[in-house]
Amino acid sequence: MSTGTAIEWTEVTWNPTTGCDRISPGCDHCYALTLAKRLKAMGQAKYQRDGDLRTSGPGFGVTVHEKALFEPLRWRRPRKVFVNSMSDIGCPALSRVSRMCWARGCRSARISDQLTRGLPVTVTEHAGWSL
């Protein structure tokens, strides 16, 4: 489910996937990793899978939320969306199929996406976008 947010530069966050694995020192202060631990402790359903403690952490195991994948198709008006605020679509653990579904969901919707990525991935290959 997308959620309203207090982040001033966006309208909603949309997390069809959650969790990630650290791959470089640039991930040392990953806010999502820290937040996932808190959300798990709060009992949030999306954050109950733990990742490998060497690369991830509590509540931060890579998970595809299938029900959320096509959620944008139900949106009636364009909106600014912070996509995958709690994951990284470039995470190697996400399968190519998941990436394609995710990209297709975005492309089908009338959204103004805000995509932040720490990992390189050729989303354009899957979605036909120009990023």
Ligand code: SF4
């Ligand atoms: S790639 Fe991004 S989401 Fe993944 S662990 Fe690193 S900083 Fe966190």
